[in-house]
Structure formats: structure tokens, C-alpha cells
Amino acid sequence: xxxxxxVTNLFRVKQLNDDIxxxxxxxxxxxxxxxxxxxxxxxxxxxxxxxxxxxRDARLITALDSLRADAVxxxxxxRKSKITSAAAILSLALGMGLAVxxxxxxxxxxxxxxxxxxxxxxxxxxxxxxxxxxxFRISDSNExxxxxxxxxAVRDEAELVALSFSDRAELTFKADDEIERxxxxxxxxxxxxxxxxxxxxxxLFTEDDDRTRGEPAYAVxxxxxxxxxxxxxxxxVGRTFRMDNRIFTVIGVSPKGFAGTEPGTxxxxxxPTVMHEGITHSDWSWFRTLAILRPGVRLDTVREKLQPVxxxxxxxxxxxxxxxxxxxxxxxxxxxLLLEPASSGLSGMQTEYRRSLIVMGFLIAMVLxxxxxxxxxxxxxxxxxxxxxxxxxxxxxAGRLRLVQLLxxxxxxxAVAASAAGGIFAWWAAPSVVARINPPNSPAQLALxxxxxVTLFAALLTFAVAFVCAFAPSLRVSEIEPAQALKGxxxxxxxxxxxxxxxxxxxxxxxxxxxxxxxxxxxxxxxHQPTGYFSENLxxxxxxxxxxxxxxxxxxxxxxxxxxxxxxxxxxxGWPLLDGNGWNGFIWVNxxxxxxxxxxxxxxxxxxxxxxxxxxxxxxxxxxxxxPGKAIVNExxxxxxxxxxxPIGQSFEKETGDGVTRxxxxxxxxxxxxxxxxxxxxxxxxxxxxxxGINRAGRREPKNSxxxxxxxxxxxxxxxxxxxxxxxxxxxxELRLSNIRTQVEINDxxxxxxxxxxxxxxxxAAVGLLLAAVGVYGVLHYSVLQRQKEIGVRLALGAGAxxxxxxxxxxxxxxxxxxxxxxxxxxxxxxxxxxxxxxDVKSTDPGITIIPILVIAGTAVVAALPAVIRAGRIDxxxxxxxx
Amino acid sequence: xSRKTDALQGSLDLLVLKILSRRSxxxxxxIMSAIQQISADVLRVEEGSLYxxxxxxxxxxxxxxxxVNNENGRRARVYELTTAGKKQLGIEESxxxxxxxxxxxxxxxx
Numbered sequence: 001x002x003x004x005x006x007v008t009n010l011f012r013v014k015q016l017n018d019d020i021x022x023x024x025x026x027x028x029x030x031x032x033x034x035x036x037x038x039x040x041x042x043x044x045x046x047x048x049x050x051x052x053x054x055x056r057d058a059r060l061i062t063a064l065d066s067l068r069a070d071a072v073x074x075x076x077x078x079r080k081s082k083i084t085s086a087a088a089i090l091s092l093a094l095g096m097g098l099a100v101x102x103x104x105x106x107x108x109x110x111x112x113x114x115x116x117x118x119x120x121x122x123x124x125x126x127x128x129x130x131x132x133x134x135x136f137r138i139s140d141s142n143e144x145x146x147x148x149x150x151x152x153a154v155r156d157e158a159e160l161v162a163l164s165f166s167d168r169a170e171l172t173f174k175a176d177d178e179i180e181r182x183x184x185x186x187x188x189x190x191x192x193x194x195x196x197x198x199x200x201x202x203x204l205f206t207e208d209d210d211r212t213r214g215e216p217a218y219a220v221x222x223x224x225x226x227x228x229x230x231x232x233x234x235x236x237v238g239r240t241f242r243m244d245n246r247i248f249t250v251i252g253v254s255p256k257g258f259a260g261t262e263p264g265t266x267x268x269x270x271x272p273t274v275m276h277e278g279i280t281h282s283d284w285s286w287f288r289t290l291a292i293l294r295p296g297v298r299l300d301t302v303r304e305k306l307q308p309v310x311x312x313x314x315x316x317x318x319x320x321x322x323x324x325x326x327x328x329x330x331x332x333x334x335x336x337l338l339l340e341p342a343s344s345g346l347s348g349m350q351t352e353y354r355r356s357l358i359v360m361g362f363l364i365a366m367v368l369x370x371x372x373x374x375x376x377x378x379x380x381x382x383x384x385x386x387x388x389x390x391x392x393x394x395x396x397x398a399g400r401l402r403l404v405q406l407l408x409x410x411x412x413x414x415a416v417a418a419s420a421a422g423g424i425f426a427w428w429a430a431p432s433v434v435a436r437i438n439p440p441n442s443p444a445q446l447a448l449x450x451x452x453x454v455t456l457f458a459a460l461l462t463f464a465v466a467f468v469c470a471f472a473p474s475l476r477v478s479e480i481e482p483a484q485a486l487k488g489x490x491x492x493x494x495x496x497x498x499x500x501x502x503x504x505x506x507x508x509x510x511x512x513x514x515x516x517x518x519x520x521x522x523x524x525x526x527x528h529q530p531t532g533y534f535s536e537n538l539x540x541x542x543x544x545x546x547x548x549x550x551x552x553x554x555x556x557x558x559x560x561x562x563x564x565x566x567x568x569x570x571x572x573x574g575w576p577l578l579d580g581n582g583w584n585g586f587i588w589v590n591x592x593x594x595x596x597x598x599x600x601x602x603x604x605x606x607x608x609x610x611x612x613x614x615x616x617x618x619x620x621x622x623x624x625x626x627x628p629g630k631a632i633v634n635e636x637x638x639x640x641x642x643x644x645x646x647p648i649g650q651s652f653e654k655e656t657g658d659g660v661t662r663x664x665x666x667x668x669x670x671x672x673x674x675x676x677x678x679x680x681x682x683x684x685x686x687x688x689x690x691x692x693g694i695n696r697a698g699r700r701e702p703k704n705s706x707x708x709x710x711x712x713x714x715x716x717x718x719x720x721x722x723x724x725x726x727x728x729x730x731x732x733x734e735l736r737l738s739n740i741r742t743q744v745e746i747n748d749x750x751x752x753x754x755x756x757x758x759x760x761x762x763x764x765a766a767v768g769l770l771l772a773a774v775g776v777y778g779v780l781h782y783s784v785l786q787r788q789k790e791i792g793v794r795l796a797l798g799a800g801a802x803x804x805x806x807x808x809x810x811x812x813x814x815x816x817x818x819x820x821x822x823x824x825x826x827x828x829x830x831x832x833x834x835x836x837x838x839x840d841v842k843s844t845d846p847g848i849t850i851i852p853i854l855v856i857a858g859t860a861v862v863a864a865l866p867a868v869i870r871a872g873r874i875d876x877x878x879x880x881x882x883x
Numbered sequence: 884x885s886r887k888t889d890a891l892q893g894s895l896d897l898l899v900l901k902i903l904s905r906r907s908x909x910x911x912x913x914i915m916s917a918i919q920q921i922s923a924d925v926l927r928v929e930e931g932s933l934y935x936x937x938x939x940x941x942x943x944x945x946x947x948x949x950x951v952n953n954e955n956g957r958r959a960r961v962y963e964l965t966t967a968g969k970k971q972l973g974i975e976e977s978x979x980x981x982x983x984x985x986x987x988x989x990x991x992x993x
Binding site for chain 1: 910911912913916929930931932934935938939941942955957958959960
């Protein structure tokens, strides 16, 4: 109460003074009324001014009062030198804007708790062990029959929830609607109650919805999708849609803000787990298991109950293994079950981008520090011109702490203004980075609310920045020698401090540039990685049908596409190379299992020619060849399975996946290597197999999906997309096109992260360089001003302009060199941290280190020029007259 | 004169609180006069410095102040003791007694 009144008194200082004056006056009046001599009474009373001051101090927090006064004074100072202040605010705004944007991203991706009840008691059930090839791995996927047992085992300690890895699904609300692609997640029926979520409209799943496969099946829409697709129309509840040849009824909409548990992906449609084919399979792992611990339950208790359940399940499964090696079996049975905190959700995108985001955070921090160094330098330079003012303040009794407070408040004004401007920048920047995180056709979706977390971060950042900026100039204040300063002398330490800051800027600048160089090089290497085929001028049309369509339908559509003007060739494949789909199996040669895991792709005759994958030996498939039977393999396959001997006419086998039977293939051709899954890994052994299977009657079997691979003649395959689309639906309306892409687009999806890192790091490097240039300019400018008398004398004594330039820039060059050397050391010391983000580049590449050195040195020279020119133009005569 | 006030400095709070505990709602001049009278002119408060002390005690919550119009129509700010003030008076009194006893002992024994 009392403190509060003393604070509020701050804002009515005038009234307070009047109040005190009136009381003192009434005392005086009283004295006169008692008949005392006015002269004597006044003397006895003492100085009213002094008493008023003392009273005032008692009645308000003087520290706060001086704070208010300094704040006002600081603002006036800033407004006096508008350009300097604007430069400081802008450079800081850029740095702080980046920092806030970076925080929003990192927070939304990695830290923000899910908007569900008990997020703090949410854990992911994961297993840790050695994979089939002996690699250490942590897997968060689970098998449903095991999940059922696990859930029962810890019923009293935790609720387990199954959530499938979200996938893209195709659905139509009305038969003639375009196919929509949505993010789908299978979830346990009891998930919504366990998370204590309430429906926006309709109802959410309960455990009962997850017992049997209903007809029609139930689905819950997410709030986002409901808004986007139905404009929040309550009548969306009760509508039906078709997905995977099944009819679903919408029973409700999930609450606003909840869009699944995978940061980076917003779920559109929730479906009960019972609708997933995998729930009866002991060998399908297709979902994550989240555990919501009941209050007060120890993590280890749950873990100790879950581990044996998994062990028993694995032992039962291992009995069914016929062909697996002893080592594989041992590894399979020695897996450990762990519980990992999952309060902010789990997603593959988190795993993929975690390190990139952290690196981004560090780069931003360095940009911010460069900006802070600038502001500190500007303030130090300003403080120089206020040297006498400060000295005067000290000589009339200002405490040095009070001067530090004055500086702090000035930098606080700058920081506050910068954080406001930076906030606007961050508001725009964060979403635009998110939009670039994934391939354009399925961008990352991230809720980026501007809530108290962001506000708190911005506030803390503002405080920290104000403090950091004021720190260096404050050190100098405490060194002021009033006597010397008032005489006009100045210490050299101020310039030394500024030069140190410039060296720091150079160091950070180098590190950012160094990292940017590595990321750009990585991106270039990956983007120009030979794929093994010619990706230009390829359009991929992915088609699917509700019912499997006979081979004639697919052939007819292919033929029709081939007739489109501008089309050179058309083939079919199960899916295009590098689009993320894969089909693999262990290979047997001569009746013996091998360790080779090969990738398979079903292709029509002409696929390899269309892709321009070169034949090394042998021939293409014939129209009548079917799966299984013949195969065309790549060189890696020949190397690993046949020791490099051309195997035409020989056979190999592939496990069918049931653990017993195998398919047999005869090699009819050998082709060059082409990337199947990933641009980063070595070429995988690959076998191409005929497109259509064969039924008992010896006829080719119908298929319900395929991709048409269309090679165009022109340079702009995208211009043909419209015609190609209409050709397919005209010829065979039952074939629905769900996706049309160019092969280049597909390939680009493999370098999205690298591209993003390269763009961001380059941007940071440019900003950092610009800011550092401003820093160099400012410091040199100041140093010339400070030494103009000396320079004048030298010029008068006959020094040439070159000597002066040398003299002015000598210290700066030394500091920049020291900074770059430090940056080099930091860069090399930390490069291993980003090693996993790099591809085929070495930090020791001359280009990686020399280019930044040249750029930074060049920038420093350019930034130094104005000051050097100014120094050369100093008029000795007028300089010598000063003071 | 200055010596006299110095001796008083530490005990000014005590005196003011004590006076106010005997007679409530006094203005500054009256408090000063009371101290002077009761001490038979031995203790003289430097008149002006009474007010900062009063204001400090007001901020500490020991006394409460109020503007009133007194009998001859002049406005005056009168003070009275609060509960916290009464407690404080007890503390100050015992402290003073301890100090006085200590000083006496030194005077007697030395």
C-alpha cells in the first residue's frame, strides 16, 4: 500500500509539492499567531526548500523519480540525433525481429505444449535398439495387438492412446466433386475424452466408436478444415464422404486449436483406429503410442510394466520367424522400451528440422549481437560528444550509478522502439518461413499464435538487448575523469572498446558467412546431384480409380496421352522415382539369403527409355511380360548380389513378406543406377519389375492406381498439364487424377530443407555484413573526428593522403583480422554440430573460408572509405584554430 | 544548537510518537511546542526538520494525517497515531530505555 502510494506519488509530483508547501506555510502562520517575531521564526525554521526536498524524498520513491526524469531526458537525447537513433533502431529492429520470428518458429515446432489436458504428463512410448543392419535406432511406431496388451497392463497408472502417423488421403464429398487431398490421422476413440477436448459442433469419438468397423464409418473434422471447407457451417455434421472406397459420416468437429499431435502437420480428418487395416496385424507398426500418466504415478513404474509386455509379444512373434538370422533375432529381442516426454507433440518434421532450427537460432543470435554491438558503438560515440556533459554531472555530484542508469534508459528506448518495429517484421517473417519448410504441394502447417509466450520472450529480449547495448558505454562512464574531460582531453580506451566491438562483429560475421557458405554448397551439391535419369521435361500424372481397372483402360489412357502434341513418350510406373514411396525386400541368390535390401518398382515397357535410364546390357520388358517373372536390375544390384558379374539369364528371389514364400525373377536387362528414395544416400540396389500382375487364368490383373510418366518435347512441361489432365478424364473418366507434378518438382522436395537453410543463412549473412559495415563506418568516422586535430597537424607537416589513410585504418585492419581469425576458430570448432545438415562439403574447402574473408575484408574497405576521404580533406589551417 | 539537534536526531521519532499517544490530532507546530514545553525548553526541535520526520512516519504507516480547519479558521494538517504507530512507540521506548541504562552504567562505572 505504502509502496504503491509512493509510486503513484511519482505521477503527481506537483500536487505533492504544493501539499508540502501548504503545510510548511501553516506552521509559519501558527508561529506568527503565537506572537513570534517573523524574522526569528524564519530563522528557527531553516530552509523551507531543503525541508520540502527531504519531505518529498520521504513521500516518493526517489529512485523511481530519477528514473522518470532520466527516461524523459534519454528520449530527448535520442530525438536530438535522429539519424543515429534511426540507424540504431533499424539495425536492432532487424536483429530483434529475426529473433522473435525465430523464437515463434522454434517454440511452435519444438517447445509449445499441445493444447490438451495434462500435456505435462504426456509421454511417448518408444523402443530403442539395434536395427536390422546393426544401426542404433529409436523407433516410436507400434503394433496394434501389442498396444492392446500394453493398454490393459497399465490401466491403473496411465491411459495409452494410439495415434497413426498422419498421411495424405483422398476423399470426395459428392460423387462428381474434385478429389480433395487431406491430412488424415487414425486415433483411438478415447483420445478426445482423455485429452478432455470438447466438440466445436456435433460430438467427438468415444471409446464405443472404436470397437467395431461401423457402416457407414465415423469421422471427426478438425476445426481448421471445417472452417476452410465448410465456412464453419454446422450442417457439415451429418454429411458423408467417400475415402478409400468406404463411406464416412461426419459426426462432429474438434475444438479450435487442436489439429492433431504432430507439429508441422495439421490434421483435417480424424478416423477411429478400428478403421485401419493394421489393427489385426502383429507385424504392422503404423502408429505412435502416447501415455497420459495418472497424477502421482512414477514414470519408471509405467515403464517397468510395459517392458515385459513388449518382451513377451516379441518372443511370441520371434517364434514365427523362419528365415531371419540369429543376430537379427538377438537384436530384435533386446529392444528396450522407453518413455520420452511428448508434451509438445511428436512429428517426423520435428526430427528432421530440429537441428536446422537450432542452427538458425544460433545464427540469429549472432546477427542480433552484431546489431547490439552497433548500437553500443553508436552510443559510445555519442557518449564521446557528451563527455563534458557527463563530466559536469559527475563534478556536481551525480553518482556513477545514476549515469549508468541514464545510459540504460537511453538504450531501453532504442530497444523498445526496435522491438516494436521488429515485432512487425516477425509477424510477417515467421509464417513465410513456415510456408517454405515443406514442398509447395504440402507445406508445413504450424499454428503461430501471438500469445503470452511470444510476448514474454519479446519483453525479455528487449530487456536483455537494452542491457547489452548499454553495458559497454557504461563501463566507460565509470572511467571518466571529470578534471581531464572538462579540459577537453580524452582517453584512448573509448576507441579501443569500439574497435573490440568491431572485431567481435567481424568474428560473428565470418561465422555466419562460413555457415551460409556450407549450406549453400550443400544445397548446390544436392540439387546438382546426378539422379541417373533426365529429370527435365517430365510430367507425372498420378491416377487412381475406385475399383481396380483392367490393363486395357490404363493402356488406352497411355496411348491417348502419347497422341497429345508436344508429348514425346509415355510410360507407367507404380509411382515416380524419388516421390517418397518405396517397396523393398531382402534378396536371395542361388537359394541363399543375402543381406541385400533391394528396392522394387513396377514399370511398363518403355519406362526406362522415357526416364532415359541407360541400358548397359539386355533388353526392356515386352508387353506380355507380367509380375513376377522377369526383372531389370541396376548396377548397384549387380555389384551387391552378383559381385559385379553381369547376371543376364540368372535368377534371384525376393521375400514376399509372409516370412515363408518368395518370388522368383529372371534378369533380362541391366541398367544404369538411378536414385530411388533419397538423393543423399548411395545408389540403392534396385530391381524394375513388370507393371501388371497375372491371375490364375493367365491374364493381366486390373490395377487401381498408377503414375503416368510423360516426357514432353518442349522446355515447359508445365504448359501441357491442362491438356494432359483433360485427356485422361476424357478418355477414361473412371481414372481420377489425384496429383500432377513435374519430376523436377518431385526432386526439389528432397532439397527443401537444404534450400531453406541456404536461403536463410544467406539472408542472415547479408544482414550481418550490412550491420557490420555500418559498425565499421561509424567507428572510423568517430575515430577520424576524434583525431582530426592530430591529422591536421600531420597534414600541415606534409604527410600525404596515403599516410593518413594508413594511419586511420591501421587499427581497424588489425581488429578486423583478429575478428576474422576468431571467427575462423569458432567456425572450425563448431562445424561438427552442423555436419549432419551438410552433404559432400568440407569446412576446409578453400572457397568456404576464403570467400567470406574476402567479402568481409572488402566490405570493411568500402565502409572505411568515407571516413578516410574525410580525413584526407581535413583542412589543417582550420583544425589548428579549434580550441 | 546543531549539537543539540544531533542528540535529538535519534529520538525525534520517539518523542513525536509519545506526544501523539498522549494527545491525538495535533498539528506540527503543536507537536513542536509540546516537546519544548514538557522538556522545559531543554529539547528544541529544529522546526523545519520536524516535517520530513512526520512525513517519513506517515509513509511508514505509524501516523495518519488529515487536513482540518482549526478553531480560528486556519487550515492545518493534524496527525494521529495508528496501531502500527503504537507498536512502534513500544519498540522505540524500550530501545531508548536500554540505551539510557547503558549510558548510565558507563557513567557510573567509569
